[in-house]
Amino acid sequence: MIVLRNLVKRYGAVTAVDGLNLEIRSGEVVALLGPNGAGKSTTIDLLLGLARPDEGSATLFGMPPATAIARGKVGALLQSGGLLPDLTVAEIVELTASLHGKARPVPEVLRRAGIADLAKRRIAGLSGGQQQRVRFAMALVADPELIVLDEPTTGLDPEARRAFWSAMHEETAQGRTVLFATHYLDEADAYADRIVFMRAGKVVADGTASQIKGLAAGRTIRATLPGADLAALAALPGVDQAEGRGEAVLLTCHDSAAALRALLAATDARDIEVTGRGLEDAFVALTLEGAAA
Amino acid sequence: MNTTYLRMEVRRLLRNRRVLIFSMLMPAILLLIFGGLNKDQEIGGVSATAYLMVSLGIFGSMSTAIGGGGSIAVERGIGWNRQLRLTPLRPGRYVAIKVMLSLLMTLPPLLIVYVLGAVALDVRLPAGTWALVALGSWLGALPFAALGVVVGYVAKPDSVQQVSGLLYMLLAAFGGLWVPVETMPRLMRDVAELTPAYWVGQVARSPLFHGSLGVHAVLVLLGWTVALALVALSRFRADTARA
Numbered sequence: 001m002i003v004l005r006n007l008v009k010r011y012g013a014v015t016a017v018d019g020l021n022l023e024i025r026s027g028e029v030v031a032l033l034g035p036n037g038a039g040k041s042t043t044i045d046l047l048l049g050l051a052r053p054d055e056g057s058a059t060l061f062g063m064p065p066a067t068a069i070a071r072g073k074v075g076a077l078l079q080s081g082g083l084l085p086d087l088t089v090a091e092i093v094e095l096t097a098s099l100h101g102k103a104r105p106v107p108e109v110l111r112r113a114g115i116a117d118l119a120k121r122r123i124a125g126l127s128g129g130q131q132q133r134v135r136f137a138m139a140l141v142a143d144p145e146l147i148v149l150d151e152p153t154t155g156l157d158p159e160a161r162r163a164f165w166s167a168m169h170e171e172t173a174q175g176r177t178v179l180f181a182t183h184y185l186d187e188a189d190a191y192a193d194r195i196v197f198m199r200a201g202k203v204v205a206d207g208t209a210s211q212i213k214g215l216a217a218g219r220t221i222r223a224t225l226p227g228a229d230l231a232a233l234a235a236l237p238g239v240d241q242a243e244g245r246g247e248a249v250l251l252t253c254h255d256s257a258a259a260l261r262a263l264l265a266a267t268d269a270r271d272i273e274v275t276g277r278g279l280e281d282a283f284v285a286l287t288l289e290g291a292a293a
Numbered sequence: 294m295n296t297t298y299l300r301m302e303v304r305r306l307l308r309n310r311r312v313l314i315f316s317m318l319m320p321a322i323l324l325l326i327f328g329g330l331n332k333d334q335e336i337g338g339v340s341a342t343a344y345l346m347v348s349l350g351i352f353g354s355m356s357t358a359i360g361g362g363g364s365i366a367v368e369r370g371i372g373w374n375r376q377l378r379l380t381p382l383r384p385g386r387y388v389a390i391k392v393m394l395s396l397l398m399t400l401p402p403l404l405i406v407y408v409l410g411a412v413a414l415d416v417r418l419p420a421g422t423w424a425l426v427a428l429g430s431w432l433g434a435l436p437f438a439a440l441g442v443v444v445g446y447v448a449k450p451d452s453v454q455q456v457s458g459l460l461y462m463l464l465a466a467f468g469g470l471w472v473p474v475e476t477m478p479r480l481m482r483d484v485a486e487l488t489p490a491y492w493v494g495q496v497a498r499s500p501l502f503h504g505s506l507g508v509h510a511v512l513v514l515l516g517w518t519v520a521l522a523l524v525a526l527s528r529f530r531a532d533t534a535r536a
């Protein structure tokens with residue numbers, strides 16, 4: 001459905017997307033995760049044909065992105081902009097619907113996006129979260145087979161986020177394919193069948209939420225150790241990283257047993273705690289790995 | 294044809310009344326000044342007030358048409374054009390809608406100039422001449438509507454007003470809309486002929502002289518329209534930058 005092959009996109013000295021390969025099958029719900037500047041939005045631009053790759057290719061439904069869009073198969077919510085401030089909510093959704101050959105009834109889509117009560121309000125007067133829901137309605141109105149969302153819940157309050165995802169659930173129940181970029185790990189964990197983790201323009205991890213968590217299988221050791229030599233700690237066997245937290249130190253380890261033995265032998269560390277990691281730690285670990293490399 | 298889009302554009306226009314008012318203000322004021330100064334004069338055997346009225350009507354429709362397309366720069370700035378690229382709207386359609394909107398926008402300045410001409414400056418013309426003059430001036434705005442689209446793609450949102458302002462002033466000054474071409478020195482006339490503004494002037498003023506539209510001028514203007522429309526289309530295709 002989405003096939004990205006060896007995609008490269010450079011902006012001057014910055015290589016925003018650096019040899020990216022990704023294949024997404026019909027019916028999958030995929031989260032695109034990664035730190036700021038990882039290249040998520042650029043990847044989305046490339047796969048929607050909003051930017052031309054310097055190398056490689058992007059195809060949707062086996063067609064060039066522009067062709068797939070021309071056939072009304074794609075709905076998308078971009079990270080920013082894209083609204084005409086002097087139209088009302090109902091007008092801009094109606095306009096978007098009219099530009100697509102087949103479209104769902106506007107009132108139904110407004111209800112789905114939770115903005116039925118805002119129908120007659122001008123876009124310019126809406127709050128950021130309300131505007132975000134208008135973008136969502138515009139992405140849905142074409143009744144697309146593929147929905148691409150770039151940080152769809154940024155600026156939404158917790159209740160609105162919940163409502164957004166429950167609406168998305170109903171949408172995907174009808175067999176839609178969804179790709180969404182996000183910084184909210186709980187969203188990726190809860191709503192995606194598959195998580196693609198990007199860093200510095202590359203895919204560095206790809207799998208289910210539990211597989212990604214497993215990538216950060218290492219553990220964190222926390223201990224009280226006044227006046228610790230962080231460089232020496234970082235050099236201990238099994239330790240990837242040592243950070244100071246006041247009197248305490250935080251050791252990120254790939255082999256916590258070896259690290260623990262060495263720590264006890266070499267120092268007077270007290271109050272030792274060893275914890276496993278969640279998706280958040282996986283995120284941090286995957287992000288840091290690149291910073292160290 | 295997507296009439297919904299055109300309808301929405303008209304609504305937006307009616308909500309931005311400032312744009313409409315300014316489009317009428319400038320040609321109206323210029324007409325009252327130049328027309329008042331040249332009352333009872335003749336240019337090439339035609340009443341100077343009628344001549345100036347037609348020229349300033351063109352000035353009004355030209356500046357409005359260029360400004361109309363210029364609004365694309367603002368829409369690009371807020372990411373609307375990227376949004377449009379996510380819909381099946383074809384480039385040709387989009388440009389056509391913008392051009393049609395610009396043509397609609399040129400009606401108020403044309404109307405105010407003709408009303409002021411008839412009421413304040415006592416311009417009297419046969420009905421057929423009025424109709425041809427108005428038609429020539431209105432359709433003569435086509436190349437400028439296309440030019441406006443080009444400006445909308447080339448200019449930055451924060452400078453587009455200055456760019457289009459400079460452009461229509463230059464076109465008006467060198468194309469003979471402020472100073473009658475008949476009174477220009479030879480060299481300036483040669484320069485004038487290089488501008489589309491000159492040719493709209495020739496088209497729209499020809500009924501004053503011989504009661505019909507000049508075929509040669511119409512053809513030159515058509516050439517300008519096609520050329521500028523092609524440039525506009527190529528700009529739409531090239532435009533993918535993130536706002």
Ligand SMILES: Nc1ncnc2c1ncn2[C@@H]1O[C@H](COP(=O)(O)OP(=O)(O)OP(=O)(O)O)[C@@H](O)[C@H]1O
Nearest residue numbers: 011014016034035036037038039040041042043535
């Ligand atoms: N138009 C541009 N001109 C120059 N650099 C750009 C442009 N667009 C993106 N970049 C750079 O490319 C890199 C990737 O940016 P991108 O917006 O794709 O990241 P992202 O993963 O979406 O980040 P975020 O989570 O902050 O939205 C960044 O370093 C960014 O500065």
Ligand SMILES: [Mg+2]
Nearest residue numbers: 040041042079
């Ligand atoms: Mg982004």
